[in-house]
Amino acid sequence: MLVAAKKAAPKTPANPGNTLTGLRLVLSVFWPWFILITIYGACIGSFLNVVILRMPIDRSIWRSNSHCPRCNHRIRWWENIPILSWCWLLGRCRRCKVRISFQYPAVEIGTACLFALVMWVFYRTSLQRDFVVGGLYETWPMLIVSLTLVSCLFAATVIDARHFIIPLGIPWTALLLAVVALPIGAIWLPGLARVSPVVEDTGLLHAVLGCVIGLVFSNVLMMLNILPRSFADADELIQKAMAEHEAQKQVGGKEHQSKQGEDITDIHEWLAYPYPRREMVKELLFLALPIACGAIAYAIVPDPIKPYPDWLRVLGGVLMGALVGGGLIWFTRIFGTLGFGKEAMGLGDVHLLAAAGAVIGTRNITIAFFIAPFFGLAYALASFGIAAAFKVRNRPIPYGPHLAIASFVMLLVPQQVYDFIRSLISV
Numbered sequence: 429m430l431v432a433a434k435k436a437a438p439k440t441p442a443n444p445g446n447t448l449t450g451l452r453l454v455l456s457v458f459w460p461w462f463i464l465i466t467i468y469g470a471c472i473g474s475f476l477n478v479v480i481l482r483m484p485i486d487r488s489i490w491r492s493n494s495h496c497p498r499c500n501h502r503i504r505w506w507e508n509i510p511i512l513s514w515c516w517l518l519g520r521c522r523r524c525k526v527r528i529s530f531q532y533p534a535v536e537i538g539t540a541c542l543f544a545l546v547m548w549v550f551y552r553t554s555l556q557r558d559f560v561v562g563g564l565y566e567t568w569p570m571l572i573v574s575l576t577l578v579s580c581l582f583a584a585t586v587i588d589a590r591h592f593i594i595p596l597g598i599p600w601t602a603l604l605l606a607v608v609a610l611p612i613g614a615i616w617l618p619g620l621a622r623v624s625p626v627v628e629d630t631g632l633l634h635a636v637l638g639c640v641i642g643l644v645f646s647n648v649l650m651m652l653n654i655l656p657r658s659f660a661d662a663d664e665l666i667q668k669a670m671a672e673h674e675a676q677k678q679v680g681g682k683e684h685q686s687k688q689g690e691d692i693t694d695i696h697e698w699l700a701y702p703y704p705r706r707e708m709v710k711e712l713l714f715l716a717l718p719i720a721c722g723a724i725a726y727a728i729v730p731d732p733i734k735p736y737p738d739w740l741r742v743l744g745g746v747l748m749g750a751l752v753g754g755g756l757i758w759f760t761r762i763f764g765t766l767g768f769g770k771e772a773m774g775l776g777d778v779h780l781l782a783a784a785g786a787v788i789g790t791r792n793i794t795i796a797f798f799i800a801p802f803f804g805l806a807y808a809l810a811s812f813g814i815a816a817a818f819k820v821r822n823r824p825i826p827y828g829p830h831l832a833i834a835s836f837v838m839l840l841v842p843q844q845v846y847d848f849i850r851s852l853i854s855v
Contacts, residue, residue, distance in 0.1 A: 461564060462547050465575070469543025470510035472575075473536035476583045480535065483595040484587055499524035510536040535586070542578050547571070549840050556840075558622045566619030569609050574839060577602040577787045581832040584780055588828035594776025599783035603750060606786040611743040621738045625745030625789035630731045633744040638725025640747055642718030655714055658707040704771045708762045715758070746786045753785025753793040754778045757831075777828050784835035792838040795845060800827070800834035 475489075482489050494503040501523040507513050514533040521528060550559040550571060559567050580602040584594045614620045627633045649655040701707070736744075757778045764772025785793035804827065815822035838845060 458551060458564075462544065465547045466540050466544040469540035469575070470536045472543070472579050473539030474508065474510045474532075476539060476579060477532050477535050479583050479598070480531075480586050483597065484591045484593060496521045496524060496526065498526045510540075535582075539579065539582060542582065543575055546574060546578060546840065550574075555844065556623075562619035562622060566617050567623050569613030569617065569620060570623045573602070573606050573609055573787055576605050577784060577839065578836065580783060581780075581836055584776075585829040585832045588776070589825045592774075592826050594774065594780055594828050596776065596779050599776075599779040601783075603779075603783040603786050606746050606783075607743070607750075610746055611739040614739040614742040615737075618738065621742055624742045625749045625786070626738075626741045627744035627748055628741070630736065631726050632748065633736065633741065634729040635722040635726035636744050636748045636751060638729075639718045639722035639751055641725075642721030645721070646714050646717045649717075650714065656710045658710040658714075659701060701771060704765045705769060708765045711758070711762055745789060749785035749787070749789045749793055750782040751785075752790045753797070754782030756794065756797045757781045773827060777826075777831060780828055781831055781835070784831075784839075788835065788839050788842070792842045793835065795842070795849070796831070796834040796838045799837070799845070800830045803833045804830040 478489050478494070494508060495501060496503070499521065501521060507517065507522060511533050514528060517528065519528050519530065520526065550556045550567075551564060554560070559570075564571070580598045584598050587598075588594050610620065610624045614624065627636060646655060650657055757773060757780075758775075761771070761773040761775075761778065781793060781797065784796065788796070807825070807830065811822050811824075814820070
């Protein structure tokens with residue numbers, strides 16, 4: 429009977445607290461996770477190589493398998509191990525022995541080093557105290573979002589430096605992940621709000637949500653052709669300009685050019701859009717509705733009786749960072765174009781800084797916007813010096829890489845940048 433009674437006794441349900449405690453203990457050990465994140469960074473670098481090579485030419489990054497561009501040899505899994513496979517193959521295709529670009533291991537090593545640096549700064553130094561206090565258990569969603577942003581900044585920098593474009597899918601990946609992961613994580617992890625962008629003022633939160641609703645309306649109206657799309661005829665005009673340029677070259681060669689072409693020294697100037705100021709009026713019209721909706725929501729929506737939950741404050745902080753980051757570049761683009769008569773910045777820069785702002789927050793992205801020109805100036809001086817010393821052509825790069833570097837600095841060491849700026853102001 430005793431045996432039967434023991435068998436019939438119900439099982440004690442597992443204690444959820446014990447599971448969470450065990451998870452906390454597992455995540456509290458730093459070195460295994462540091463090694464894992466570093467290896468994971470190399471794997472992400474292998475994927476970034478595909479993104480860097482395929483997205484600028486509109487090739488799918490998912491459908492076709494990796495293969496040798498010369499002999500079409502399909503790359504096997506053991507030939508595609510980050511860093512190691514390139515070394516084992518001695519940098520050549522296994523079948524046709526054509527040289528494999530050093531870009532592949534360089535991007536993989538670079539991404540692994542960036543991931544390791546972020547992990548080390550967040551959890552093993554005093555530069556990010558909130559991450560150290562919360563530990564990996566409380567802050568891991570922010571770590572994943574930050575590493576995603578770093579990957580996107582890296583890929584956007586390489587592509588923009590080469591092709592003068594930023595595929596919008598790159599910044600949108602980091603932006604959407606921040607919008608989804610950080611508010612959801614704040615529901616279960618109270619400490620996540622300490623390291624995530626947060627809106628404390630309820631009026632600002634209402635204004636941010638109003639602006640987002642206005643952006644949705646503006647996009648819908650543009651899709652319905654009620655609002656005009658800027659640069660809608662750009663491709664047609666560029667193709668026409670290229671055809672005229674080629675016709676002039678064929679008819680008269682270099683010595684016989686039209687008056688319009690005599691002063692043109694760069695193909696980008698030849699292909700410049702002829703009516704940029706007109707298009708900026710369209711973009712201002714597009715932004716008018718979000719600004720109006722934000723102002724109305726700030727003015728008429730009453731403050732709540734109880735404080736908003738952490739997840740909503742985090743969502744507001746993410747969206748506000750995106751709006752401020754994208755807005756700073758967008759208005760610079762609009763008023764710069766209106767002032768100089770040339771397209772000042774691309775919309776890719778707008779989306780890039782919006783994604784960075786969603787992750788690092790409003791204050792940090794504002795500082796990144798203002799320190800980015802100094803990185804551009806440093807690059808210009810260094811490139812001119814190298815060009816003069818080695819008698820090579822100086823190649824300018826667009827503004828996107830400088831924005832990416834400034835955003836990365838503000839992700840890692842924001843407080844140190846603030847302290848440095850205060851020391852300059854107080855002198």
